[in-house]
Amino acid sequence: MISELLQGLNPKQQEAVQAVKGPVLVLAGPGSGKTRVLTQRIAYLIEEEGVDPFNILAVTFTNKAAQEMKDRLEALLGPGRATALTVGTFHSVCSRFLRREIKHLGRSPDFTIYDSDDQLRLVKRVLRDLNLDEKQNLPRTIQNKISKAKNEMLDAAKFAQSKQNFAEQITASCYERYQELLLESNALDFDDLLMTTVQIFRQFPEVLAAYQQRYTYLLVDEYQDTNRVQYLLVKNLAAQGQNVFVVGDNDQSVYSFRGADVRNILQFERDYPTAQVILLEQNYRSTQAILDVAQAVIKGGKKQKYLKSLWTEKRVGVKVSLQEGYDPDDEARLVVTEIERLRRVGSYQLNDFALIYRTNAQSRALEEAFLARGLRYQIIGGIRFYERKEIKDVLAYLRLLHNPFDRVSLERVLATPGRGIGSQTEAELQRWATAMGVPIYQSLLALANLEQGETPLGLQVPFNTRARKALLSFLKSIEDLRAISTTFDLVGLIDALLEQLKLQEILRKEYGQDEGEERWANILELRNVAGEFTCLPREQQLATFLAEVALVSDTDSLKDQAEAVTCITLHQAKGLEYPVVFLIGLEEGLLPHSRSLDNQDTIEEERRLFYVGATRAKERLYLLYTFRRSFYGQWITSTPSRFLADIPPDLINRPAQPKKLVQPPENTLVPRNGPRLVAPLSNQGPSEPRRLNSPISSKGSVLSSGPTERIFLPGQRVRHQRFGEGVVVSSKLVEDDEEVTVDFLFKGQKRMLANLAKLEQLEP
């Protein structure tokens, strides 16, 4: 009997799901159901091959993908069947692994995980410790270098060896001190989670052997986005059984900035000579019109032969639209207007729409347009929930309670709220702790003992009376909370903390009524999340909560059912799909991003980003760019993205702009909030070709010509100069125009060419 698990899969997919033991590489285009194949494969292994879920490790790209995989398995196999399965991101899997195994390095499992913000603070601390100038040694740059080194498995010593020039020696000494502070803080940063795991594997072969024995089946999604250390993790775990099943798409490799190396997937067969390679080329997501454009862009740059091509059985569908907005506000307005139109004439809901952009900053203009029209929207990313100041403040207390050596949290907590402990006192505390050779928190405890008359090391009692008082009262409040944490559950602890801090009042005072309430609401949301952990044994609640909170990303909490338009970056949109997609800001300097321009490889990565964005669309794809955009407060005339020039004109519609804008007179400032000097004129038929300054190419490019998109859909209200108002009955595209049948209020039905007749769109 053919397994039910194979039903609804095409032969290629079935082949992948049933692949025999041994290494398997599934090269799969966008929308090819690769994540589904991965999931079905796991179900198949358990159901048909009798594999114990305990022996399976599946690595996904986000926690959200992991959750979805678990849910799907539950649905396929029945409840409870797959609970022994290990699923998660590299980071979460390694984090769990280290809680168990870090003891081999003589470290406590109660380590704190430092996120990027914590990393940066720690680097700043390092620079101050080493008396280095923050101007000459930018903390961000140093943080990036350290992170990069860790992703390449270079520890501080190896880094110092490999870099000989003076500037890098400075970085090396920062790296060294940085690791010292991490160790002293009993903390691991994001990158350590992976690097330390591999180090343990190397140093303790018996530990590795145990995991190799356990995980006889290893599956990895988005393999093209693995970096060196992730590659080594996979390789180490797969070394014995070779049962490694990876899925990915080299055309969607967009994470080289965090060390991802597309060669990992391209050289899979070299790493695993017995590998089977399966190509999934059929696309189940997008229409042919969308796929054609996406393929044109991805192929545009390269001469090399492609590993795979894409095809679909879906209908050709609506042509992809390309449109210019005057500026980002106008661009946003065009999008919102189109969303409103599609909602009227089609059966779309708000969550069918996605606005995808290169940089988070672009979401600002969108936000304003949505607010102005009263459409619900959700912006993914930007300031992440767990990076909000008020949230981090509260988390800092919780982290300090769980791990008193956590240096970054201690410093944060000392400074907020103001309690009379400033940089002077802090520096002195630091000196004193160093003199005693203990971590800062212990030196505080020693200070308390000193107060009670003990003088352990015969050191002089430091600090003036005021500072000492402040420090001791601080210590007392922490110790009080610590006592509470040993009797109350997590929510009880948080309540006590909020009470002690008088946080609600502080927030209201600091940010005013409205924003104060908003931030307080965030705190309550955090408290809500904490509530989900109170079902655990009390001793585990805080640790589990903190580990979880450190590793979630924003897309993880993305709600599909939310009735709102989604605004999201290209990177975060990877793996998602929407019926209608607007790719905005398709301009030189933005996509490709200006920071990528000095290097051919990074420009090609930008091209892949375009490809990823375009292939998110199922039914309709809109490409937009602006005439001008402001950078650093300066208006710059935009140049349309070079990737647009790779699209054959006949694949694209350049709609007659329903709203035509005129350039403002020279040297006229357009006030940000005042009345716009550039008023949208009501439409008067086909617009004059907009002056495109520096078009990419004069012919063979979508930028120079193009027929019209179908904008007069049935139900659209229109006005004609002679016939007056009417409603569109039907329409179809013809050569260079759109043929519409209109039912006029007084003149009955007429058929005409929309642009030729200068037909005007009206609001409903």
Added chain:
DNA sequence: TCCGCCTAGGTTTTT
């Protein structure tokens, strides 16, 4: 120590 004014510099993308 804290507050507020000022200026110089900065914008990719994320687990």
Added chain:
DNA sequence: CCTAGGCGGA
């Protein structure tokens, strides 16, 4: 444009 840090004054 915006914001984080530096600097002067209370």
